[in-house]
Amino acid sequence: MKVGTHPTAATHAHGTVLTSAPQDAPVDRATAAARRVVDAMLRTDRGNANLDRVAEELNSIADHLEEHAPEVAERLIDMWNGEGVTRHDPVTGPENAIAPPLVLEGLEDGSVRGTVTLTMPYQGPPGCVHGGVSALILDHVLGVANAWGGKSGMTAKLETNYHRPTPLFEPLVITGRLVSVDGRKIRTVGSITTADGQLCVSVEGLFIDKTVPRPR
Numbered sequence: 680m681k682v683g684t685h686p687t688a689a690t691h692a693h694g695t696v697l698t699s700a701p702q703d704a705p706v707d708r709a710t711a712a713a714r715r716v717v718d719a720m721l722r723t724d725r726g727n728a729n730l731d732r733v734a735e736e737l738n739s740i741a742d743h744l745e746e747h748a749p750e751v752a753e754r755l756i757d758m759w760n761g762e763g764v765t766r767h768d769p770v771t772g773p774e775n776a777i778a779p780p781l782v783l784e785g786l787e788d789g790s791v792r793g794t795v796t797l798t799m800p801y802q803g804p805p806g807c808v809h810g811g812v813s814a815l816i817l818d819h820v821l822g823v824a825n826a827w828g829g830k831s832g833m834t835a836k837l838e839t840n841y842h843r844p845t846p847l848f849e850p851l852v853i854t855g856r857l858v859s860v861d862g863r864k865i866r867t868v869g870s871i872t873t874a875d876g877q878l879c880v881s882v883e884g885l886f887i888d889k890t891v892p893r894p895r
């Protein structure tokens with residue numbers, strides 16, 4: 680993908696993958712391991728796992744990473760270079776340990792769609808997805824839907840309706856679709872359903888055509 684361009688339903692085929700595929704690169708492998716650690720921390724038997732050793736080893740890893748961290752401004756420029764756009768966001772980014780990460784496809788009907796199974800780190804009510812996590816995922820998915828629809832903007836409003844608790848540990852279908860453009864106003868809808876089609880969350884978003892310049 681070239682800088683400043685994004686595949687759209689008008690230019691790309693049904694099924695175009697709109698997110699960065701995880702690669703067999705050290706950064707992707709390290710991030711996947713960090714994601715595994717976050718999940719395992721919540722699952723482990725706190726009485727029996729040696730958490731003193733875990734803390735020491737994890738702090739040593741963090742020390743190593745921080746020793747090699749450039750200035751934030753420099754790192755931001757690097758992040759927003761080239762195809763970097765979708766590698767580090769908190770929903771789809773393979774380089775971001777807090778991203779599930781969700782893979783999204785663009786469909787010929789103008790919508791985007793992906794399937795994800797969320798686990799303990801995303802819990803709100805017992806055994807269910809945190810409402811803020813659902814909103815995070817849908818905000819991002821609507822942003823990608825806008826790009827696929829050919830008109831991007833910043834979220835001004837995200838009206839979120841929680842119809843039933845969203846289950847952890849089972850596949851969830853996430854969708855988004857740009858429905859209208861009126862001057863600078865972009866209206867977009869999205870949803871989270873279970874694999875058998877039960878509607879858990881629906882959103883209506885208002886986006887305003889505006890771009891924050893890339894760091895340089």
Ligand SMILES: CCCCCCCC(=O)SCCNC(=O)CCNC(=O)[C@H](O)C(C)(C)COP(=O)(O)OP(=O)(O)OC[C@H]1O[C@@H](n2cnc3c(N)ncnc32)[C@H](O)[C@@H]1OP(=O)(O)O
Nearest residue numbers: 818819821822823826832833834835836863864885887889
């Ligand atoms: C591919 C990767 C996808 C990633 C997607 C990620 C999505 C995000 O997370 S974006 C980050 C979250 N959003 C933000 O931080 C936005 C913060 N807000 C802003 O920057 C500004 O308020 C912004 C851009 C929304 C609007 O500001 P501005 O450009 O000055 O427009 P402004 O003149 O105020 O409003 C334009 C129109 O929109 C309307 N409008 C603006 N905000 C709202 C709102 N919250 N509710 C209703 N209408 C609104 C205004 O009333 C105005 O309407 P009209 O033209 O009819 O008078």
